[in-house]
Amino acid sequence: MSYTDYTAKYQDIAQALADGRIDADTANTLKKQAAEGAFGPQADLSQFETLLGKLEGSKLRQQRQKSVEGRRDIFSQGLAQMMSNF
Numbered sequence: 001m002s003y004t005d006y007t008a009k010y011q012d013i014a015q016a017l018a019d020g021r022i023d024a025d026t027a028n029t030l031k032k033q034a035a036e037g038a039f040g041p042q043a044d045l046s047q048f049e050t051l052l053g054k055l056e057g058s059k060l061r062q063q064r065q066k067s068v069e070g071r072r073d074i075f076s077q078g079l080a081q082m083m084s085n086f
Contacts (some may be wrong), residue, residue: 006038 010031017027 003038006034009034 013027013030013034015025016022017025022030
């Protein structure tokens with residue numbers, strides 16, 4: 001929401017209050033919601049989804065690498081066991 005949208009909405013709320021269409025509590029709540037929408041933090045869900053995808057991919061790569069290293073350890077232990085039998 002841009003600043004001009006916010007001011008227009010604020011004026012609409014003030015006019016509705018003056019006309020008696022809404023009460024003061026409702027007007028204050030609507031003003032607060034408009035201010036939060038205009039000036040509050042904006043969530044960029046596409047950026048979050050991108051970062052979440054990267055994190056999941058990284059975790060999968062780490063798990064795969066851990067599995068590969070585990071197989072290497074098992075192979076080397078088996079080979080060492082065979083050599084000790086000779």
